[in-house]
Amino acid sequence: MSNFDLAAFRKAKFQPREQDVPLAGLTAGGFGGYEGEGDQAQPVPVVFKVRGLTADELARADQEADNSKLLVKVAERLAGSEAEKAQALLDGLGLGDDTPQALAKKLAHVQMAVVEPQLKIQDVVRIADAYPTDFLELSSQIYSLTGQGKVAQVKRKPSGKTQASKQA
Template sequence: MSNFDLATFRKAKFQEREEDVPLSGLTAAGFGGYDGEGDNAKPVPVVFRVRGLTAEELAKAEQDADNSKLLAKVAERLAGNDTEKVSAMMDGLGLNDKTPAALAKKLAHVQMAVVEPELKLQDVVRIADAYPTDFMELSNHIYNLTGKGKVAQVKRKPSGKTTASRPA
């Protein structure tokens, strides 16, 4: 016998789960600007706002990873034998035929789940390339939020059978 309250689940409203992720590599590089002047200047923390992914977004990223291989083949046909053109086309999209499917999925996940600042795929690729630890930090937070699911807005049941006391 399951104790899952299906009726309450069906009535519940859900809200995306979000959190702020400080990124030490981008901060140290000065991409958040500086507080103060001269030798006393300190880097301003770079913080990205991320959210959990939906099942549809997870599936779309899976499909996009498969499509990136197809896209590489299409680019080859469009460019003929000119491998430089193919490479340039794929690099412009942030992908190439050597990009592992797992990385292509992770790039798509991060691009979809970063709420602020809004990133293009090319931005995510540059972060992953230049600051791989920050990229991993973002993806780990996104997967953690995704695993927790959305925040359910449900009314809590009273904890006991006693009635509430009257105001004095």
């Protein structure tokens, strides 16, 4: 016998689960700016807002990782003698021939799930390259939120048998 309340589940409204993620590397790099002046200046913390992914987004990232290998071949054919330029462009997008499929997926996941600031795939690739620990922190938090699912907006049942008091 299942205790799953299917009726409540069907009625529930869902919203993405979000979280702020402080990024130490980007903060230390001064990409949040500085407060104070001279030797007293302190870096302003860089914080990205991320959310959990949907099943559709997880599947699309898988597909994009598969398509990245195909894009490399197509670009080489289209570029002809300019294959090096095409390869450099694809490498810059994190879609190079030597990009591991797992990394291509993770790049897509981070690009999809960062709510603020909105990032292009080039931005995500650059963060991954320059600040790999920050990139891993973002992806880790995204996967944690994804695993927790969306936030359900459900009405809670009363906890006891006590009736609400009436106004005097």
